[in-house]
Amino acid sequence: MKQVLALLLILSGFSASSQVLRKRTVKLMGSRFDITIVANDSLSAEQNIDTVIAEVTRIENLISDWKADSQISQVNKNAGVAPVRVEPEVFALTERAIHFSRLTNGAFDISFAAMDRIWKFDGSMTAMPSPQAIKKSVEKVGYQNIVLDRKQSTIFLKKKGMKIGFGALGEGYATDRCRDMMLARGIKAGIVNGSGDMSTWGKQPDGSDWAIGITNPLHKDTVFAVVPLRQSAVVTSGSYEKFVVFNGKRYAHIINPSTGYPATGVSSVTVFGPSAETANGFSTSLMVLGKEAGLKLIKQHPAYSYIMITDDGQIFSSPDLGIKKHSL
Known part of the structure; x- marks a missing residue:
């Protein structure tokens, strides 16, 4: 449900420092992960990158809906048949996802995994799907039909x-977990970036803040805002690369799970806050909800800041980010 916009990590010129920065790029959860660790020496940094990779792999094996032996795959196989007992960690993540589904009135829904992929954004579509086909595509989607039993730690799909599938929300959860794990191990700075779901902590070796450049979705080689990051997370969802146009109307590749129709009106949403998991839920939901409802929702959660860019190039952002309201 999420396409990653370019978030440019801006590294300063390092001054003399006793700390070293090491970075590694790997494929995890079916996506690109960029892991950056600042430590006292290269060996420690590399060993902690290994620890991050092991933790993301552990989470993937628990929650992946494309690994046949994962707990979520077992839940899906038993849909309409029987509840499945899962680890408390998996249960808690599912519980939080359903809470987010209620919060957004279904704009976010972990049961979107059952949606028929009738919309094609590879250039092959020549006409919109029929209303009947669109309605049918989401007939098995609906968080209201997920039954949780906290006492038994079971999940049942009616x-x-x-x-159900966590998709990018799972990546956000994994990056948050790894950040907390590294802090507990005494690693005072780093970034875990799971395909655009980015958890950061601490500072660069020269003492400066990590900084993120937000690209202009209308001119992808241009950065229009630079935002410093401290102990924070940032997630961007966008549709500027994958979309179709019918009768002059632009339809994004992000689908509203409650209606089956693509999101319209918003090109990108970037959300900053303490949790990449929650920021991911907000960024996707705001794309689906559109400008009016999306801004109303995010403004109710002051721990999270936002930058929203509409299809016509208007910018809306949280006052604390200091970005002027203007058109691109």
């Missing part, structure tokens, strides 16, 4: 053919 309808046969239902599926």
Whole structure:
């Protein structure tokens, strides 16, 4: 449900420092992960990168809906049949996802995994799907049909053919977990970036803040805002690369799970806050909800800041980010 916009990590020129920075790029959870660790020496930095990779792999094996032996795959296989007992960690993540589904009135829904992929954004679509096909595509989607039993730690999907999947929300959860793990191990600075779901902590070796450049979705080689990051997370969702146009209207690749229709009106949303998991839920939901409802929702959660860019190039952002309201 999420396409990553370019978030440019801006590194300063390092001054003399006793600390070293090491970075590694790997494929985890089916996506690109960029792991940056600042430590006292290269060996320690590399060993902690290994620890991050092991933790993300552990989480992937628990929650992946494309690994046949994962707990979530077992939940999906037993849809309409029987509840499945899962680890407390998996249960808690599912519980939080359902809370977010309620909060956004279904603009976010982990049962979107059962949606029929009738919209094509690879240039092959020549006409919109019929209203009947669109309605049918989401008939097995609906967080209201997920039954949780906290006492038994079970998940039950009421309808046969239902599926749940965490997608990018799982990546956000993994980056948050790794940040907390590194802090507990005494690693005072780093970034775990899971395909654009980015958890950061501490500072660069020269003492400066990490900084993120937000690219202009209308001119992808241009940065229009630079935002410093401290102990924070940042997530961007966008549709400027994958979309279709019918009758002069632009339809994004991010689908509203409650209606089956693509999101319209917003090109990108960047959300900053303490948790990448929550920021991911907000960024996707704001794309689906659109400008008016999306801004109303995010303004109710002051721990999270936002930059929203509409299809016509208007910029809306939290006052604390200091970005002027103007058009691109």
